[in-house]
Amino acid sequence: MLFYGPPGTGKTTTALAIAHQLFGPELYKSRVLELNASDDRGINVVRTKIKDFAAVAVGSVQRQGGYPCPPYKIIILDEADSMTEDAQNALRRTMETYSRVTRFFFICNYISRIIEPLASRCAKFRFKPLSEEVMTSRVLYICNEEGLNLDSEALSTLSSISQGDLRRAITYLQSAARLFGSSISSRDLIGVSGVIPLEVVEAFFTACKSGNFDLANKEVNNIIAEGYPVSQMLSQLFDMVVEAADVSDEQKSRICKKLGEADKCLVDGGDEYLQLLDVASNTMRALCNMPEEFSYSN
Amino acid sequence: MLWVDKYRPKTLDHALVHEDVAQNLKKLVTEQDCPHLLFYGPSGSGKKTLIMALIRQMFGASAEKVKVENRTWKVDAGSRTIDLELTTLSSTNHVELNPSDAGFQDRYIVQEIIKEMAKNRPIDTKGRKGYKVLVLNEVDKLSREAQNSLRRTMEKYSAYCRLILCCNSSSKVSEAIRSRCLNVRINAPSEEQIVKVLEFIGKKEGLHIPSGFAARLAEKSNRSLRRAILSFETCRVQQYPFTSNQTIPPMDWEEYISEIASDIMKEQSPKRLYQVRLKIYELLVNCIPPEIILKRLLYELLRKLDAELKHEVCHWAAYYEHRMRLGQKAIFHIEAFVAKFMSIYKSFLIATFG
Numbered sequence: 307m308l309f310y311g312p313p314g315t316g317k318t319t320t321a322l323a324i325a326h327q328l329f330g331p332e333l334y335k336s337r338v339l340e341l342n343a344s345d346d347r348g349i350n351v352v353r354t355k356i357k358d359f360a361a362v363a364v365g366s367v368q369r370q371g372g373y374p375c376p377p378y379k380i381i382i383l384d385e386a387d388s389m390t391e392d393a394q395n396a397l398r399r400t401m402e403t404y405s406r407v408t409r410f411f412f413i414c415n416y417i418s419r420i421i422e423p424l425a426s427r428c429a430k431f432r433f434k435p436l437s438e439e440v441m442t443s444r445v446l447y448i449c450n451e452e453g454l455n456l457d458s459e460a461l462s463t464l465s466s467i468s469q470g471d472l473r474r475a476i477t478y479l480q481s482a483a484r485l486f487g488s489s490i491s492s493r494d495l496i497g498v499s500g501v502i503p504l505e506v507v508e509a510f511f512t513a514c515k516s517g518n519f520d521l522a523n524k525e526v527n528n529i530i531a532e533g534y535p536v537s538q539m540l541s542q543l544f545d546m547v548v549e550a551a552d553v554s555d556e557q558k559s560r561i562c563k564k565l566g567e568a569d570k571c572l573v574d575g576g577d578e579y580l581q582l583l584d585v586a587s588n589t590m591r592a593l594c595n596m597p598e599e600f601s602y603s604n
Numbered sequence: 605m606l607w608v609d610k611y612r613p614k615t616l617d618h619a620l621v622h623e624d625v626a627q628n629l630k631k632l633v634t635e636q637d638c639p640h641l642l643f644y645g646p647s648g649s650g651k652k653t654l655i656m657a658l659i660r661q662m663f664g665a666s667a668e669k670v671k672v673e674n675r676t677w678k679v680d681a682g683s684r685t686i687d688l689e690l691t692t693l694s695s696t697n698h699v700e701l702n703p704s705d706a707g708f709q710d711r712y713i714v715q716e717i718i719k720e721m722a723k724n725r726p727i728d729t730k731g732r733k734g735y736k737v738l739v740l741n742e743v744d745k746l747s748r749e750a751q752n753s754l755r756r757t758m759e760k761y762s763a764y765c766r767l768i769l770c771c772n773s774s775s776k777v778s779e780a781i782r783s784r785c786l787n788v789r790i791n792a793p794s795e796e797q798i799v800k801v802l803e804f805i806g807k808k809e810g811l812h813i814p815s816g817f818a819a820r821l822a823e824k825s826n827r828s829l830r831r832a833i834l835s836f837e838t839c840r841v842q843q844y845p846f847t848s849n850q851t852i853p854p855m856d857w858e859e860y861i862s863e864i865a866s867d868i869m870k871e872q873s874p875k876r877l878y879q880v881r882l883k884i885y886e887l888l889v890n891c892i893p894p895e896i897i898l899k900r901l902l903y904e905l906l907r908k909l910d911a912e913l914k915h916e917v918c919h920w921a922a923y924y925e926h927r928m929r930l931g932q933k934a935i936f937h938i939e940a941f942v943a944k945f946m947s948i949y950k951s952f953l954i955a956t957f958g
Contacts, residue, residue, distance in 0.1 A: 313780055342756040388752045425661045474783040481639060481786040500774070500787040519914045523906070531792040531827045533645035537775035571926040577895050578773050580902070584922035587915040596915075 307409070307427060311433025314471030316375040320433075321382050321411045328380070330373035330456035337364065342384035352396040356381060360400055360408040361597045379408045386412040387419035401427055435470025438462075445475060454479070455489040467499045502534045507542050511550075514586055517594040522586040526579065536578040540565050540585065547589075557592045564588040607837045610831055612807050614668075621793040621829065622650055629654065629788075633662050640767045642743075644774040644783060645790030648828030649713050651770050652792065658768075659737060663697040671694045679712045686712060698737040704745035714746070714753040714927055722761040735764045743769045744776035746931045749777045758784050760770030796823035805833065805862045811840065814848035824852050857892050858900060867903035872946035877939070884938055898925055898941065905945065913952055920944050 309317040325338045339359050341351075343517065383389070391429055401410055412428060414420055442461055449456050456464075456479075468475035481498040482490045496503070513525040529539060537571065546553075547561050568581045590596075613619045619626040632638050641658075643651045659667045670693050677741060679689045688709060693700040699721055703713045729811040743751070757782070758767055769785065771777055793801075802818040821839070825832035835852055843850055864883050867876060887897055906914055920941060928937040 313783060383755065385752060388749065471783060477639070477783060477786070484632050484639070485785075499785065500782075500789060519911050531646055531648065533789050533791045535644065535774040542607075568922075571922070572775050574926060575776060575929040576922070576926040577899065578775060579899060580918070580922040580925045583918045587918050591915055 308412045308414075308417070308420065308428035308432070309433060310414050310420075311436055312471065313415060314468075314473035314475075315433040315436055316472065317413045317433050318384055321384075321413055324411075325380050325382065325578050328374055328376060330375070330463060333373075337379045339379070340382045340384065348390065349393045352393045352400070356397070357400050360404040363407050378406070380411060381408060382411045382413070383407065384413045385415075387414035389417050391421060392456055394424055394425045396542060398423050398427070427442055436472050437470075438465045440474055441465050441468070441470070441475060442500075444472060445479060448476065448479065452483065454483055457491070460492040460495055461488055463495050467495065500535065500538065502538055502542055504530070506534065507539070507546055510539075510586070511546060514589040515593050516588055517596075519587065519590070523583065523591055526582050526586055529582065532581050536582050537569065537572055539582065540572070543585070543589075552558065553593065557595075560592040561589050564592075606834070607805055607809075608833045611801075611808065611833070612653050613657060614660060615656075615704060616661050619650075619654070619657065620937060621797045622654065622790060625788060625790065626654065626657070629658050629659060632786075633658065638766060640661075640762070640769070640785040642769045642771070642774065642777065642785035643788050643790055644777075645769050646792045646828070647772060648655075648825075648830035649790045649792045650829060651790050655739060655768055655770060655787075657791075659698050659739075662737065667695050667697060670700075677713075677717055679716045684823055684825070688712060688717070690717070698739060700739040700741070702741045703750065704742045708747065709752060710746055714750045714757070718754070719757050719761075722757055722765040722767075725764045735766055737766050737768060738927060739768045739770065741770050743781075744771035744773050748778070751781055755780050755784070792827035793829050795819070795822040795827065798825060798827070798829055801829060802832060802836055805836070809840075812845060816844055816848050816876040817846055817850065821852060824854070857887060857890070861897060861900045862904045865901060865908070868905070868942060868945060869908055869949070872950040877946065880942055881939055884935060884942075888935060894928060894938060895925060898928070898938055901938075901941075910952075913948065916948055917945060922947075 307321075309321060311317055322340075328339045339356070341356070359381065362379075364379060386394075397410075410428070412420065412424070417425065417430070440569075442465060445456070445461065445464060448454075455545060459599070464475055464478060468478060478499050479490070479497055482494045485498065486494045510522075510529065512523050513522040516522075529536075544562065544565050547558055547565075550558075553561075564585055568585045571581050572578065606872045616626040626680060643655060645651055673692050673694060675690060677690065679686045679688055686709060688706055689870065690703075690705065701713075701717075703710050703718070706713050718738065718740075746754075754767075767785075769777070769781070774782060774787065789897060799818045799822050801955065802821060803813060806813045806818070821832055821836055825835065835885075838853060839846065840849060842853070859885065864880055867880060867883075870876075888894065898921060902918065905917060909917060921922065924937045924941040924944070927940075928934050
């Protein structure tokens with residue numbers, strides 16, 4: 307089986323739950339091998355550890371204490387997208403040869419990083435980001451159990467800032483509960499989540515609109531000094547630009563193109579200040595209809 | 605003892621800046637348990653101070669007795685064994701280490717050493733506080749693989765091990781790790797706060813500070829508290845009693861870069877480029893990080909330029925800084941930036957003045 311989907315949607319939980327339900331607590335240790343990115347999973351491990359575990363046959367045990375106990379073992383490979391291609395290739399034949407006694411569960415965020423031959427050997431299950439209702443009911447359940455008080459505004463804030471990631475929602479909820487006691491408002495949640503306050507983004511955007519480079523530079527300096535994460539800044543700026551009514555489509559596309567480039571540079575480890583300044587200067591040129599290309603180059 | 609260390613607040617109650625964060629942290633640990641924490645903010649804003657105070661709050665005074673250990677680890681990586689040397693700072697209840705020191709082998713540190721430390725459960729006679737704390741510095745410098753390896757470790761051993769991560773920019777920490785931690789943003793202290801701290805130190809030291817002097821120190825410090833205190837102490841050594849118009853010595857590398865900038869502005873030719881290269885080499889040899897050189901150079905150049913050129917220059921600065929990350933040798937990219945700037949500036953001059 308192959309589970310894929312964004313973080314915090316319950317992939318690992320599902321896989322572990324299946325394993326537990328099949329084998330029960332007694333047989334679980336001997337029948338399930340769980341490997342994740344914190345274990346070394348180079349090609350060597352695949353050739354030795356996984357193959358050895360997979361090759362051992364199991365005797366058929368009759369039902370034990372209400373668990374079905376089917377006559378095969380399970381190998382759970384968590385975060386499989388961080389395995390090297392070689393290691394994945396080495397798995398191909400292993401999976402087929404021992405399919406009678408061993409089943410594989412792959413769990414990953416990006417299905418495109420799993421090589422095609424592996425993916426075609428699995429039944430695929432896509433885990434969508436959780437819908438707001440599911441999330442709300444779960445959060446309310448936790449609130450009930452823990453005796454927390456959450457109003458409806460805070461609830462909707464929680465689901466919007468966590469973007470379908472239930473683990474993140476729960477972490478935020480727990481942190482907020484630790485910090486601010488049992489009644490939690492939406493402001494507290496924004497405080498712990500690291501979302502940048504709207505005023506800051508707006509100030510940045512206005513500075514860009516003004517067409518004054520030094521003003522924008524000051525704003526960028528301020529954002530860096532306040533320690534806001536720039537990747538977060540970019541995504542919030544993106545939301546703002548797309549929704550802005552007084553910006554033409556062409557301007558939007560110019561800004562978004564730059565945002566994409568800057569995000570890539572940040573992922574590569576580029577400097578936050580320089581990237582944000584570059585974004586600011588491009589945004590400004592787009593908004594004030596300055597030429598995109600440098601006019602003096604020959 | 606340097607004033608920076610002497611007046612470092614030891615407990616959360618004594619924090620002079622970030623009082624609100626300190627109080628929140630205190631509330632967090634008084635309930636016995638705490639989540640994983642991720643501190644992020646610019647340098648000199650007090651992340652480390654808060655972390656040390658927090659650990660003291662958790663474990664009492666015993667956390668202050670730290671010993672420095674330099675251990676060699678043998679890591680079995682399949683076909684070969686790798687020797688890793690790592691400096692750790694540990695007390696009975698916490699271990700502090702800097703995993704990115706291992707360079708490209710940081711993955712093994714996370715997979716083997718941190719996991720090993722996280723696995724071992726501390727035994728407490730009183731049966732409480734049954735967890736220990738691992739402080740990891742500079743997580744933003746960890747490679748992707750190392751960060752991925754950290755994910756499951758954080759979940760699996762969370763019953764008896766808490767991680768406190770510390771970094772400058774949280775953009776470089778993967779989403780998966782951030783969603784597992786309570787993120788604590790530490791902003792740089794404002795100039796008023798720096799002034800307050802300087803006056804506090806001045807009072808303790810029995811110094812008279814003329815009005816406006818502390819404000820000027822704060823302004824020069826770029827909102828870094830550490831730098832403000834250090835230059836305050838330098839001034840004290842240089843001249844006391846203070847006069848309100850006393851010059852505050854700038855960092856010598858900053859002066860050097862501003863010299864380079866004016867060199868570039870004066871003449872744009874291959875010959876000048878060669879001279880500039882020598883100067884940049886000089887800076888690099890003296891261990892000034894290349895991205896700092898580039899940033900400072902940009903800052904100096906921007907001060908002298910017309911608005912229309914600024915856009916172009918900052919674009920290329922960002923471009924070459926990114927290239928520098930991907931590449932190996934910093935000097936090529938800084939030099940390329942200088943050359944690019946020269947060509948832009950020259951064509952601007954020709955277009956304007958003929």
